[in-house]
Amino acid sequence: MNAQTSSAASSTAGAFLARFEGLREHLPGGRLPWLAKLRAEAAAFFAAAGLPNRRIEAWRYTDLAPIAQAGFSEALTLAAEAPALPPMRAPYRAVFVDGRFAENLSVMPEAYPCGSLAAGLDGTESRLGALAEDLPLVALNTMLFEDGLLLDLPAGAEGGVIEMLSVASHASRPIAFHPRHLIRLGDGASLTLIETSLGPAEATYLHNPVFEIAVGAGATLSHVRIQREGRAGFQLSTVHAAVQAGGTYDNFTLNAGARLVRNEIHASLLGPKAACHMNGAQLAGDGQHADTTTFLDHAAPDCASRQTYKTVLAGKSRGVFQGKILVRQAAQRTDGYQMNQALLLSEEAEIDAKPQLEIYADDVKCSHGATVGALDEAQLFYLRARGIPAEQARAMLVQAFLVEAVEGVTDPIAQAALAEATEGWWEREAA
Amino acid sequence: MLKIEGLTAEIDGKQILKGIDLEVPTGEIHAIMGPNGSGKSTLSYVLSGREGYEITGGSATYNGLDLLAMEPEERAGSGVFLAFQYPVELPGVGNANFLRTAVNAVRKHRGEPEVDAMQFLKLARAKIKALQMSDDMLKRNVNVGFSGGEKKRNEVLQMALLEPTLAILDETDSGLDIDALKIVADGVNAMRGPNFSSLVITHYQRLLDYIVPDRVHVLMGGRIVKSGGPELALELEAEGYAKVAA
Numbered sequence: 001m002n003a004q005t006s007s008a009a010s011s012t013a014g015a016f017l018a019r020f021e022g023l024r025e026h027l028p029g030g031r032l033p034w035l036a037k038l039r040a041e042a043a044a045f046f047a048a049a050g051l052p053n054r055r056i057e058a059w060r061y062t063d064l065a066p067i068a069q070a071g072f073s074e075a076l077t078l079a080a081e082a083p084a085l086p087p088m089r090a091p092y093r094a095v096f097v098d099g100r101f102a103e104n105l106s107v108m109p110e111a112y113p114c115g116s117l118a119a120g121l122d123g124t125e126s127r128l129g130a131l132a133e134d135l136p137l138v139a140l141n142t143m144l145f146e147d148g149l150l151l152d153l154p155a156g157a158e159g160g161v162i163e164m165l166s167v168a169s170h171a172s173r174p175i176a177f178h179p180r181h182l183i184r185l186g187d188g189a190s191l192t193l194i195e196t197s198l199g200p201a202e203a204t205y206l207h208n209p210v211f212e213i214a215v216g217a218g219a220t221l222s223h224v225r226i227q228r229e230g231r232a233g234f235q236l237s238t239v240h241a242a243v244q245a246g247g248t249y250d251n252f253t254l255n256a257g258a259r260l261v262r263n264e265i266h267a268s269l270l271g272p273k274a275a276c277h278m279n280g281a282q283l284a285g286d287g288q289h290a291d292t293t294t295f296l297d298h299a300a301p302d303c304a305s306r307q308t309y310k311t312v313l314a315g316k317s318r319g320v321f322q323g324k325i326l327v328r329q330a331a332q333r334t335d336g337y338q339m340n341q342a343l344l345l346s347e348e349a350e351i352d353a354k355p356q357l358e359i360y361a362d363d364v365k366c367s368h369g370a371t372v373g374a375l376d377e378a379q380l381f382y383l384r385a386r387g388i389p390a391e392q393a394r395a396m397l398v399q400a401f402l403v404e405a406v407e408g409v410t411d412p413i414a415q416a417a418l419a420e421a422t423e424g425w426w427e428r429e430a431a
Numbered sequence: 432m433l434k435i436e437g438l439t440a441e442i443d444g445k446q447i448l449k450g451i452d453l454e455v456p457t458g459e460i461h462a463i464m465g466p467n468g469s470g471k472s473t474l475s476y477v478l479s480g481r482e483g484y485e486i487t488g489g490s491a492t493y494n495g496l497d498l499l500a501m502e503p504e505e506r507a508g509s510g511v512f513l514a515f516q517y518p519v520e521l522p523g524v525g526n527a528n529f530l531r532t533a534v535n536a537v538r539k540h541r542g543e544p545e546v547d548a549m550q551f552l553k554l555a556r557a558k559i560k561a562l563q564m565s566d567d568m569l570k571r572n573v574n575v576g577f578s579g580g581e582k583k584r585n586e587v588l589q590m591a592l593l594e595p596t597l598a599i600l601d602e603t604d605s606g607l608d609i610d611a612l613k614i615v616a617d618g619v620n621a622m623r624g625p626n627f628s629s630l631v632i633t634h635y636q637r638l639l640d641y642i643v644p645d646r647v648h649v650l651m652g653g654r655i656v657k658s659g660g661p662e663l664a665l666e667l668e669a670e671g672y673a674k675v676a677a
Binding site: 383384389 | 479480481482483502503504506507508512513515518519521522523524529532533536537540589593
């Protein structure tokens, strides 16, 4: 990194801080002393840390300089016109426009608390920031969040399927929004959450969501994230999930949009027999950068974790996978597995993969693997020799490559959303 | 009619085909026999359009179309089918999806309406039954975990579904036991007719007991060195290539 971009990054941090100084009275919960304190502490942390740069090991492969150059302002007023929304897939849908809950566009369950964080900040003192770690982007979010989803599923409840839709409006200036989502599943509860993020193709914006997810004992959360931001947009997302004994947190993330995306997932298995499946697919075309970074913390015995990530890169694009599995001394009989594979469709594409195992327990089954390759010419010829045109044949092989990562998504609504986002991807990139 | 004239081709700078002249009239089945390394597989790949082979001279036309100028998928659409010596495994691609995509691609090329999933299943099940294959072959990934015999039967199933007018069988008999060999031969014989021709490439005479050719050609050193009737295959089997070609 050269001095110029480094100073641009620090001036961007300065711009975010200045915005916080100007806004702090007007942000939601401004009159709650504990929240004012939390935001001030986050601002102090962010002021010291700045926007992450490539000298930090965790950010070696992802350069935020383009964000520094964009000069974001905050979305203070809701967009005048409601953006066009895709049809609802599930019975319930929480819609966020520029990071703020749009009640008039949403259909919410009534059986349990589920709605706007800004409207329900009272009573979240013990939860806000409880699971998220001190990371610069989390601090940025804490400092400036305006809204988010507040969901509290009682013990034993069947939450069904809820869609979350994040839409960026057609803003004329670059905007940034930092929604904070607090999701809690009581013991034995279950929920499928399908989140889609969208934005206009030409708009420059930053979507910086933070999820704090608490999965109670024996509870199951299936969290499907479909990132289809506009090609000039940026998404930096951080998910923190804490799973109690016998609970399961499943995360599937598709990165298909955005000019630059960082999808960072931290999951902690805190009680015996907790489980976590993290799967994902990244499809990046010309000019895109897709980064998935996972951290799996095995802190209790007899827990299992599975990770399968597939990255497909076309044109001049870059993919990153960093995955760390930490097995603490208490986490005996851990069963951990991680696989990441990349398919390069162009000579200009680049993948960086960094798997890491850190193991302190002695009775552990833990493995990881990585592969990088191009499309198999023999397979391609076989399909073409059966009359299938070259581009269609390539698309079939790309879909086939994704199968192992995608097959973990079993909810039919999520499958449909996923299919819509991935089918035809190669044909569009090749066109 | 397939017409090959003075065809020469090389791979990695090494000349493999050194001037092939061959005509297969419509409605006839011709066998090409030859020892290992004589250029049999190269000929089948060059005719079906695999990359990596440099055509250095000559021509190959099919019903007047310049085969060598066409993409592999165009050749398939025009009725040319290659049954692979080593069918390729496609993990993650379901056999039914693959077969239907191929059938519809070829139908589209020929200006015929596409078949929907139901029509396709009906069609495929009938062909599968005729080939004494099990229905679950449709549910598996293409050739993944198939035995050698299953792979070859899957090739014949593809041929039956795509209804080519020129089938090139590249050592389809290799790795087959006698029962599978009969089934495969029956599949080819079922297609025999005035509009179907085939080039059966084989190392051994055995397959030709079941698919009786109109003509037999001996390929050695990248050239057709001898041609004759079906009796030539028996002669080769009895005497060996070196003696017959001498």
